[in-house]
Amino acid sequence: MSPAENATRPGGRTARTRAAVLAAVGEELAEHGYDGLTVDGVAARSGVHRTTVYRRWGTVEGLLVDLLTTGADDSWAPADTGSLEGDLVSLNREVRTALAAAASLTVAVIAASFRMQGAADALSGFWRDRYERSAIVVTRAIERGEVPAGTDAERVLMLATAPLYHQLVLRRQPMSAAVAKRYAEDAAAAARAGIVLQR
């Protein structure tokens, strides 16, 4: 980022309060979970005044959105293991780790997205970016001749990852790493069998 950013006065104090507040959000989230996350709690822990938090972030959801966009890793890319199956297994391992954590930031933002449009948009953008970047694992598999040309990347990724979201986030049931891996293997096998073709 450029040192000027785009804020009107991004100097030391503003940056400090912002850092203190966002850090407090992470700590409160880990300690009390999403349900126990309140603006007052964050303000008290950060040492910043209630009013300041309300003025700059508005709501709990605003805090989460800021944390999500700030924490987004611009350099993220799916692992390149040399095979589609390996890549998908690696991807599912990452997704499972993010979702199965006791106080998952991802799950917290998902919960927030049902209440606040801003959180929904941030999450939607996050996923769009991730799935676009992930499409390369299918492209590489096509180039290697591992799967047929015309294999639908989006559908392959969906078959691999969607069960994790459904079971861990919506159904709230545990899923072992082995089962998560198996969904990745299923998606890879289906792609290799020429089942997941575009039309």
Place this chain on the structure above:
Amino acid sequence: MSPAENATRPGGRTARTRAAVLAAVGEELAEHGYDGLTVDGVAARSGVHRTTVYRRWGTVEGLLVDLLTTGADDSWAPADTGSLEGDLVSLNREVRTALAAAASLTVAVIAASFRMQGAADALSGFWRDRYERSAIVVTRAIERGEVPAGTDAERVLMLATAPLYHQLVLRRQPMSAAVAKRYAEDAAAAARAGIVLQR
């Protein structure tokens, strides 16, 4: 149900109140969506006093849970079309219809489940029941020799339906009936190819 139910005094007034309130919930939900659903709004529309609603249902989530469990169809069973693919396509059509509706009760309960344990439990139970009943479509396919013995019913159902939940509920992106159908076809094809075996 037996006429006695299990309430202490289930007579005319109680039943009327309950019916009026639950009807109001449905109407408010259709009119204002989940975000605009408030206890006061429901009470005003139903003509029942605020306090009564609070006493009997506690919160908005309690109202939704009651509506969900009341509306649950005990006789539900997956369609028997004669083929695994047909059965899964039919299933996905049902799921998509339930999720894509403008003011979907299912989506409302999902949203509520992130706030209230009772809603989460009700939803969890609802899904467990549905997936257990749905497993028969794989059993039938095995009996017909359409798919190998040892095909994992749960995984087949997950591959077919999870993408719908992920895209429609979490990513909040539209999904055409054609795409929903394709995921059902993918799952059926993968099962036929012997990819989705238990281990």
Place this chain on the structure above:
DNA sequence: TTGTTAATGCGACTGGTGTTGCATTAAGAT
């Protein structure tokens, strides 16, 4: 019909979230 009491109606109250006007502090320019 009469009596009992669960269920409901009613109003006042509490607690917590979010807002507003003004004073104070400190970042950045000169």
Place this chain on the structure above:
DNA sequence: ATCTTAATGCAACACCAGTCGCATTAACAA
């Protein structure tokens, strides 16, 4: 060093959601 003003601190306030005690209504039993 001094000035300007954005950012923050502070206290008082408004506003809902949710609760509580008590009065009233009506379901069920006798």
